[in-house]
Amino acid sequence: MLWYTGKRLLQIIPVLLGATFLIYFMVFAMPGDPIAALYGDRPPAPGVIDQIREQYHLNDPFIVQYFYYLLGIFQGDFGVTYSGQPVNEVLARTFPVTIRLALLAIFFEMVAGITVGLISGLRKGGIFDATGLAVSLVLISLPIFVLGFVAQYFMGIQWGWFSPTVGTGAPLEDLILPAIVLATISFAQIVRLTRSSVIETSSLDFVRTAYSKGLTRRRVVPVHILRNSLIPVVTYLGTDFGTLLVGATITEGIFNVPGVGRTLYQAVIRGEGPTVVSFVTIMVLLYLVVNLLIDLLYAVLDPRIRYA
Amino acid sequence: MPDTSSSKPRIEHYVAPLEETPLEAIDSVKAEGKPSNLWIDAWHDLRRRPMFWISSALILLIVFVALFPGLFTNESPSEGCLLANSNGAPAPGHPLGFTRQGCDVFARIVYGASTSLSVGIIVTILVFTLGVLFGAFAGYYGGWVDGVLSRLGDIFFSIPYILAAVVIMSVLANYRNVWVISLAIGIFAWPATARVLRSEILRVKNSDFVTAATAIGVSRFKIMWAHVVPNSIAPVIVIATISLAGAIVAEASLSFLGVGLPSSIMSWGNDIAQAQTTLRTAPQVLIYPSIALSLTVFSFIMLGEVIRDALDPKARAQR
Helix, strand or coil, X not given: CHHHHHHHHHHHHHHHHHHHHHHHHHHHCCCCCHHHHHHCCCCCCHHHHHHHHHHCCCCCCHHHHHHHHHHHHHCCCCCECCCCCEHHHHHHHHHHHHHHHHHHXXXXXXXXXXXXXXXXXXXXXXXXXXXXXXXXXXXXXXXHHHHHHHHHHHHHHHCCCCCCCCCCCCCHHHHHHHHHHHHHHHHHHHHHHHHHHHHHHHCCHHHHHHHHXXXXXXXXXXXXXXXXXXXHHHHHHHHHHHHHHXXXXXXXXHHCCCCHHHHHHHHHHCCCHHHHHHHHHHHHHXXXXXXXXXXXXXXXXXXXXXXC | CCCCCCCCCCCCCCCCCCCCCCHHHHHHCCCCCCCCCHHHHHHHHXXXXXXXXXXXXXXXXXXXXXXXXXXXXXXXXXXXXXXHHCCCCCECCECCCXXXXXXXXXXXXXXXXXXXXXXXHHHHHHHHHHHHHHHHHHHHHCHHHHHHHHXXXXXXXXXXXXXXXXXXXXXXXXXXXXXXXXHHHHCCCCHHHHHHHHHHHHHHCXXXXXXXXXXXXXXXXXXXXXXXXXXXXXXHHHHHHHHHHHHHHHHHHHHHHCCCCCCCCCXXXXXXXXXXXXXXXXXXXXXXXXXXHXXXXXXXXXXXXXXHHHHCHHHHHHC
C-alpha cells in the first residue's frame, strides 16, 4: 500500500506541473499588453511601466514567469481578485458553502442512484428497470442550467416548495433545491453504473454459493451483491467531481448560492480574467487532489489494484 | 523422471475432450455466403429497435432545420423585431410568442439549430482526430511513446473541459465565433476518446490476425492503420456520438455564461441566458429554446446509447 501511495504521489507531479503550465500558458502567452490594459486610454509615466514590469517579473522569460506563478501557488498565494480582495480571503468565506452543497448533492445522488440502480439490476428487464433507464436518459440530456431554471421556476416560484434563491448564511434547507439539481446530472450515470455492476455481480459464483448454502435474499443482496457492486461507483465519484465543479459554477450562479462556484460565475460574467484564472486553478488542484484520494481509496477497497 | 507411481496412488487427471470440428461441418459452411461481422450484426440489431429510428428521425429533422431554416419559418430571427411585442404571447404566425426584444421565438429557435449543430460537428471531428491519433500511437507502440502520450493526456484530462474553455474564451474575448468556441471545447475534450481507444487497442493488438499480418511482412505502421485501429474503433464511434451531444451542451453553457458566442450569432444558449432575467414574468421565452436544446442533446445521446448496445454483445445479453 505504501509503495502504491508513493507511486501515485509521484505520478501526480507531472500532471500538476502540466496542468498549471497549460492554464498559465493559455492566459499569459496571449497577445496584448497587461499594463496597457490596466491603464486604458491615458498612458502612465514611463517609469511606472518599468516599475510594474519589474514588480510582476514581466521582463523575465516566459518560463521564469511561470515558475514565479508556480511558487505563488505552492505558498498558497493565488493573487487578488478584480476588486482587490486576496483570493484566499474570498476562498475562506465561500469554500465551506460549496463543500456543504457538494456533500449534499453527493449524498442525494448516491442514495437515489444506488437505490434505483440496485432495484433495476435485480429486476432486469422489468417495468421499473425500463422506466428507470428511460428517465435516466432524459435526465442526462437536460443541460444543468435548463434543469436549474425549470426547478427554480416550478418548485421555487410556482409551487413554492423551496426558496427559489439561497439566503444569507446559506442555511441547509435553502441548499436542498440546488443540491437536487446538482445531483441530477450524475444521478443517471450512477443508476447505470450500479445497474450493470449489480447484474454482473449477481451472475458470479460466490453469489450462487451464498444462495445455495441457504442464505436468504435479504442477506445476499446487501452483503454479497451490493457491497461488491459498489467499487466502480466509488471510482466514478472521482470523474464525477469534475462534473460537480462545473455544475456547481452554474447552479450556484442560478440559485445565488454564496460559494466558490458563484464567485467564478460572476467573475466570468463580468469578464474578470485574473479572478477566473485563480479560481479555475484552485478547482483544478482540488480536482486532482480528490482524484488522488479516490484512487487511494480504490486501492484500499480492491487489493487487486495495489499489486497490478 | 523418477517413478513415483508405485508408492502413491495414481492421480486421475481430467483431460478435456478436444474440440474437433467434424469435416461435415466444415463442408457445410458456405464460403460464398455473406460474411457476418460486428457491423453487420450491429445493423441487424439496430434495425429492429424503435429508439434507433426515433433518434435518427429527430436528428434528420434537426439537420434539415439547420440546413434550410427558411423552409420552416417566414420570420426573420433578428430583423423587424418590434419592442411593442416584448415578451408577447403567441399570435397568428408567431406560434411561440416573442422574446424580450420582440423577436419571434420560433424563428430564433429555427435559426439557432445550425449553430448548435456546427459546433457539435466541428468539436466531434476535432476530438475524434486527436483522440484517435493519441490513442492509436499510445496503445499500439506502447513503451515510452505510450508513457509520453498518456501523461500528456492525463494533463489535459485533469482540467475539466468546460472550465478550460471558460478560460480560453475569456482570453479570446475579441475573437469569438463558431470555430474558436469549437476549438476551445475540443482541445481539452479528447483525452477520454484517446483512453478508450488505447485500452481497446491493447486488447486487439495481440490477436492472431495481427500476428498473421506481421508474419507476411506488413509494416508496423500499416498494420496499425489497416488492421488494429479499424478493429478497435467501435467504442470510439459511440463516444463520438455522445460527445457531439456534450459539445452542444458545452457551447450552450458557455454562451449562457456570456463567454460563448456574441449575440450577433444565433445560439440557444444566448437566448436562454437573455430570457433568464424575465423568468418570473415570461417563462415561455426561456422554456422553448431549452426544449429545443434538450431535444437535440437527447436525440444524439439516445443514438449513441442504441449504437453502444448494438455494438456490445455483453450489453445485448444484459437487456
